[in-house]
Amino acid sequence: MRSFWSTYRAALTSSGFIFAALTLALTLISWGLHLAGAPDAAVTVTGVAAALVGGAPIALGAAKGLVARELNVDELVTIAIVASIVVGEYWGASLVAFMMLFGKVLEDVTAARAEAAIEGLGQLVPSTAHVRGAGGGEREVPVEDVRLGDVVVVRPGERIPVDGDVVAGQAAVEEAAITGESLPAEKQPGSPVYAGTLASGGALEVRATRTGEATALGRIAALVKEAESERAPIVRMADRWARWFTPSVLLLAALVFVWQRHYLPALTVLVVACPCALVLATPTAILAGIARGARSGILVKGGARLEAAGGVDAVCFDKTGTLTLGRPALRRLVPLPEAGVDGDTALALAAAAERLSEHPLGRAVVAAAH
DSSP: OOOOHHHHHHHHHHHHHHHHHHHHHHHHHHHHHHTTTHHHHHHHHHHHHHHHHHHHHHHHHHHHHTTOOOOOOOOOHHHHHOOOOOOOOTHHHHHHHHHHHHHHHHHHOOOOOOOHHHHHHHTSSSEEEEEOOSSSSSEEEEGGGGGTTTTEEEEEOOOOEEEEEEEEEEEEEEHHHHHHOSOOOETTOOOOEEETEEEEOEEEEEEEEEEEGSSHHHHHHHHHHHHHOOOOHHHHHHHHHHHHHHHHHHHHHHHHHHHHSSSSHHHHHHHHHHHHHHHHHHHHHHHHHHHHHTTTOOOOOOHHHHHHTTTTTOOOHHHHTTTOOOOOOOOEEEEEEGGGOOHHHHHHHHHHHTTTTTTHHHHHHHHHHH
């Protein structure tokens, strides 16, 4: 498992996190000075410093938008920060800036968690493989050195390193992470197998047909990465709305100024209209949902699918056995009269025969006997 620092290092060392932390620290210092009865000048200087530190990267984003002739929410947030400073609401300006910066930090953190989930998928594939040589011997090679057509030996309890077809041996293979099947699949010569699945109860010899990113597991990881970057319809709608939102608010502030004949109500409109929730809510929620699903083995192919799931009223499953824990259990015991033994004796004898078995049904019989 990755450490906390290795998982979130990029997010915690980003300029957004540093500016957010400095903004929050200066704001808390300004509050502390105010509560301690410090001179107003010290409170004002720290408050303005917090607003300027937090507003600088947002103003830079606004400037880039103007250069590209695109209106975005950064322009409106920058105006709101400047307006707050003008009316003397330094803490309000710094908090607006902090919320915007912290939203970006949240996106970075959820993206890092999604990357960790993708890395966890990759860790299902072993780093080495045992390849059968032309003379019948085996050699251990890095999994990336396995070539198409190589015969890979998989022993009981090992994960299969490549996609391929079984050429020799027999085993029960746990494929839930790939196929969703709750019970291990019995594999024999001619059966397909997938990288990252776990063989038990026997050894297999597998001829490699796909390796690396071309395997089913590699394609799943690629889908998760693609899902992170795909924008959901609600996000695109929010972006389109933001293009109209900024000029509309500026027009409204101008009308209020003309009506009230004073700058303070107009500036208040700009501050209140700051679209923090619009900017933060949708991308953060979608990234967090995809990352949380990936850690639970649920792969969502993009924010559009996640959004569509909100309108689902019924779910149809195409086969029995889909909604299970994947752990068979003995539910009923019916001894045959001609066997001449009662149920407890029959179960004891069956458990004695299965006590060393790795088959899931055998383990269920042993568990019932205990």
